[in-house]
């Protein structure tokens with residue numbers, strides 16, 4: 507059995523390679539940019555008016571102008587404006603040649619075909635957005651590694667970019683095993699239990715902006731398992747199995763993975779919950795066989811699977827804890843095992859609810875994270891700073 511730290515090290519040095527894709531900007535929300543993006547144009551691409559008003563050529567003392575034309579957004583002015591003249595102009599319309607200033611309509615009075623305003627009502631150059639003030643042609647607008655949120659995507663659109671090279675979201679296959687499992691919503695027969703792991707893994711992946719490519723639920727049968735393992739190994743970057751990895755007579759997962767050429771990175775860890783966790787690789791696919799108890803699945807997902815998924819999505823330092831918090835109460839543990847406790851985080855503590863067994867999901871009534879208790883300790887005291895990992 508190896509330690510949590512050794513397990514993470516083995517995973518880190520066997521990570522599947524990241525893949526890239528070119529996607530339409532409309533499909534890029536939440537994905538990570540794989541290259542720097544440069545602007546091919548100046549933005550704005552022409553001097554334009556920042557206000558609804560009148561464009562004119564600034565001259566100290568000018569206070570009455572003849573209105574000789576009109577320009578709205580989308581127009582293209584051809585006539586040149588002369589001193590003493592003005593163009594009615596609307597926000598976003600290009601400045602006519604010869605004009606350098608816009609006076610807002612609120613500051614003028616109309617007199618027939620002319621407008622009058624007070625001396626020095628505006629300064630030279632006022633209310634004009636100059637070409638290239640947002641972005642210069644050739645300027646880097648977004649850097650590799652940027653998570654594409656609405657702000658970043660609208661910036662890309664403003665320079666005319668319609669597609670971006672991003673890290674492809676990983677293809678993930680889920681295989682949930684167990685003869686006893688029933689889909690929630692159906693009636694339980696004696697001896698059966700509801701399957702919590704399918705939704706647990708699917709939802710945990712959704713939280714990471716990943717939709718699983720395959721979700722299979724299979725009985726404890728070698729034949730069925732074989733078929734689905736083959737499909738997932740063929741088409742996925744990460745394969746997640748739950749159940750069937752312990753030492754029971756119906757736990758075939760380890761043996762089947764082995765027969766499929768999955769090379770073991772580790773099997774069994776000094777941790778609770780989740781001792782029988784298996785991790786392996788075949789070609790460019792990483793396989794995790796998670797023990798069946800839902801809390802083990804949750805805890806192992808957050809510790810080992812989530813960092814791999816986030817790495818593939820283009821993030822760095824993905825094995826780091828999300829935060830550190832003082833533990834809210836003493837916790838007695840078995841020395842030699844790292845513990846992961848379901849905890850509720852508050853701004854100043856990791857609160858430990860009752861029911862820390864690996865089958866017990868009730869703490870998730872309000873627990874929102876896992877706290878890591880170091881392997882050596884026999885008692886972790888109130889106030890001890892612990893690593894906290896969130897979904």
Ligand code: AMP
Pocket residue numbers: 682683684686687699700701702703704748749750751752754796797798799800
């Ligand atoms: P196993 O690892 O297959 O021996 O399963 C360990 C425990 O977890 C057993 O009590 C199973 O019934 C339970 N279990 C396995 N899979 C699930 C699941 N998908 N949902 C809820 N409990 C499960």
Ligand code: MG
Pocket residue numbers: 683684685726749750798
């Ligand atoms: Mg089982």
